[in-house]
Amino acid sequence: MWTWFSRCVPGISLLLLIALLAVAFPDITRELSHLLPWSGKVPATKTPGHDHGTSHHPLHLSVAQKIFIGYTLLVHLNAATFVVRLAWALWRMTFAARALLRRRPATKCLRSPADPVMPPFADSPIITPISSEVSDPMSFDLGGLEDGEGGEVVHAIILPNYSEDLETLRTTLNVLASHPRAVTQYEIFLAMEQKEVKAPEKAATLISSFQGQFRDICGTFHPSGLPREISGKGSNVAWAAKHIVETRSDSSFDSRDVIITVMDADTHLSQDYFNEIRRIHWRDNTDADRAFYASPIIFDRNSNDVPVLVRCADLLWSFAGISAMYPGCAIVIPTSVYSLPLALARRVGGWDGDSTAIGEDMHMLLKCYFETAGDVITHVIASPASQCNISSPGDGNCGPYLSTLLARYRQALRHMWGALDTGYSVRQSVGGLSGKGSRRLRLQARHVALLHLLFEAHFLPCHLTVLLLFSALYTAFVPVAHIHPTLVWAFFITGFLRGLSFVGMNVCITLYDHWYSICIRSRANDMAKAGLNDTGFSFRKWNRLQQLAERICFPIAGTVFGSIPAIHAELSHFFTDKLVYRVSKKPTFTSPLVRSPT
Template identity: 35%
Template sequence: MSRLRSPSEWVAPLVPLTALAILPLGPLLFPRIYLFLLFFYFTLFLYSQVNHVCKFYMTSCRIRSTIVKWNKHIRSKSMDQSDMPTGVRHPSTKLTERSHAVMDDDKLEEMEQVQYYENPNYLHAIIIPNYCEPEGLLKDTIGRLATHSNAKTNYAIFLAMEETEENWKVKGDRLASFFQDRFAHFIVSGHPANIPGESRGKGSNVAYAARFGCAELLRRGVDRRRVVLTVSDSDSAIPELYMREVEDALNRSDNPHYLLLAPPIFFSRNCYQVPAAVRVTDITWSAMVMSNLSNSKGLSFPCSTYSLSMVLAERVGYWDTDADAVGEDMHMWLKCFFKTDGQVRTAPIYVPINLTNVQTEGYLSNVNARYVQAKRHYNGVADVAYTLKNAFTQQRGAPKGSLLGDASSSLAMAASSAAAWTDKLTVCFLILEAHMIPATSGWLMFAAVPLMQFILFPPFSALALVSPAQNPILTSEFYAMLWNMVKIITVLLPFPLFATLSIYEHLHRSIDRDFLQKPKAESRQWKHLLDYATLPVAAWLFMTLPSTLACVKRLSQKEQQYIVSEKLFHEDDAPVAVLTA
């Protein structure tokens, strides 16, 4: 139990255990203090949720704005190529009638807006980790990338296979042959099993593929300063707009090698083929990721798909591969942040990455598969200890440009140090919010007020555990008022969620219509509002329970088994353009 010798390791398991313990003990042993705890917890929770609604709204507006700008670019390309034969037009010019509208009067401004989409400067290496995924799904994911206009000159595919998968090399070679000459580079790696100190999972697979692929690119004469690594999931439908926006963000940055670029995630590929509880869970997950991106200081975490330069990956030693790095996306951001003395920032890329919901045959089987996926996601609670350890580690060296003995430099160093500490504390708060709120809010929100009401005001006198003389709500006007305020706040707690879902409904339809070009009949309908009736069950089953179990399991040294989420894929449903070599 050597890991538990660190105080930071006890934070994650103790928080939910304490929350569960005080539910019955608080009203019995220290009701006055417990009332204050509930008041401050619910007030802080309500404030944070209102804040998330505002940030989610900002993100949704920026997503729509980015899509509008892209559609203008496509419309411009379509008009420029209108005289060309159909067979040689840009693949992105397949538009709906809506996209063929007349251009704005201010054409010059429009052309300036879309000009940066041309002439890419970087080689984009897309890492696709996978293990026993359907070959059709991989072909679909890679095929979508192959349709991008610069894929043949500026894309490299790192197909990250696992050697433990039977016939992995045959499968990898078959895919490489299928996409021959459609990318600048196509590199297949096989991650060996049982590497000492490694834990199986996406992180170790990505780490091996990144090292292997980058070494191969360098051997082929590629300049490392030109390489941008994009980590994808096997089911990520990455649009060309994402790559263009990444290029733009890097070109505008003073130091592109201190950026980690993160897009929102979106579930619209098979969402109507899964149970409503699964669908709603991924909707709320998507909304949380989107609100997280609108952080004014650039301290936001990527989820699933993200990009960073090869130079930054090399500087921090690539991805960690031990059991505590199972939350590979968030953990890599934290590693980059701490290894660069807090200089790394997130550049939000307001382009939704369309993912696939977990899907199996059978309703209960599908629900169970989503629960298994939730347990794996919340094993990322290991990042709580990692963050607390690194946040309070003494930094080495002085800030760049400082001169010892210079008064102005001393002031600059003090200001820089204060800013660094503020950023570290902010990151600690964000990590605790991401992992401790799910593990406590469900229990406290659903049970705290009803249980306290039952203990202090039982329906039958025979059930009384606290005498009226010891009941602070009956003996003190102040605590009676505080109790009423707590109950009022608990009534208000769901309203930010309702606002979030309202914004999401509008955004989902907008993305389907304006970006994914889906007909109205294939987007969300009014009938889908009934999905939200499953929210209480989904919140407890896919958030509260798995996050609590993940926290408590930190008390054990046993490594968790890595199970890949099952996702059905029918090749007949894939776009014809994708499956045509």
């Protein structure tokens, strides 16, 4: 019963909010219920000066109405401060990205007469504003690191995949193999599903193609039918991680110096991501066994080819992660890509593969946090993970546009199914606060910050939508003269905060465009240097109609692919915690050249 109740906390909060509205405004909720298509009634039309249940505003607000005013102000203030925090994080992320690129050793200008082929953007000042030299991503030198940061690490990279296209996996591995340290430091684990018929064949093909380009490459196959486990990314990662633990049991490497990285099948990581982890690992080596690394995600591969609502939805998804990546943030929740030392993975008992871990990135961070009694340290890696937007070719029932929208909604539902992690956190918090010994959790500012991030992820989107919808209907059906002055004031303030947030989000998109430009130009240079021109590039220009449309459409995308699937998932959790994992269709790229926008 406790497990069921805790997993339903987000859904229960939604029902409580609706109950609060019904108790606080019984007359208007009765009128609004007539709007339901199955009510069979037509609501009376409100006209100024006529009494329809509320001839004048009450002299005193009820307790429920006071709670409503306080909560709606709190939610809208949270949304506004989220935008401020996001703007600060994007501003600092731009500086961090430039600093990371400067740490590459400078080489002769790529625009050398000796170069037969000019890499794109070689003359772009992506590293420093005044220099005839740019950093060569292929020339990273161990001696170039700061003093005291010597030594080496092994990167065990888990690439979970289920029914993914062979070319998608091949391209991802080509990008990793292009890193100069791949052959000596990267161990690739193709985490596959045993029930996928073609999985062994795909694994054999990839292993044969990339043998010798990595320190090691192998395939693992998650068996079907294991108790409490479901098919999906989380269970594939969990099974591959068990293999890593077994193979490293007698390794000469210290388990702190083996860094496990989990990424999506279509994710492209720069070598800067791994070099930055190594730098931080040796800089803070005394805390290396409890470090957790996370990076922002950026959809820079095919965003110009998908519907604007899909592009906006992924933009907001990226913003959700970046908003907690500002300097001094108490804790960072990863999105899709993250790394941690083998020592920490062993300490917490590895990954979970059951239905509650469908959002395995957030779930693993939470597990590390609670299993170490809040002792985990999170680091932001300023090298973004390049990802694709969902793109569906369509089928016999609907074309590519509608099919892509439906596929994005299914992906959003899977993302929001991660609200189960709120229930996990509730159970772990109660158990940790009442526990004893090394796992006893202290109620500290960091724990409050974590709970606040969970509130923003699993409560705020649907609560804000319900409050916004109710406020719009209430003010539309009730004349201002019949509304209590305090309520009028509350509706005005919340409307002002929404307008402020809209303007703030447009500022954030401007900051994002600047950061995006640095990232994609750096990646384009890297790929050209490696001879990989088929990885996909979507350049942004603020004055394009595509980008201008985002500044207006993002609230719609946030509702359709954020609030609605959140409500869908949270109400579904009353009945089940299982969701059938469906692979999202991603594009393949065959472009022979990398071109800058004109």
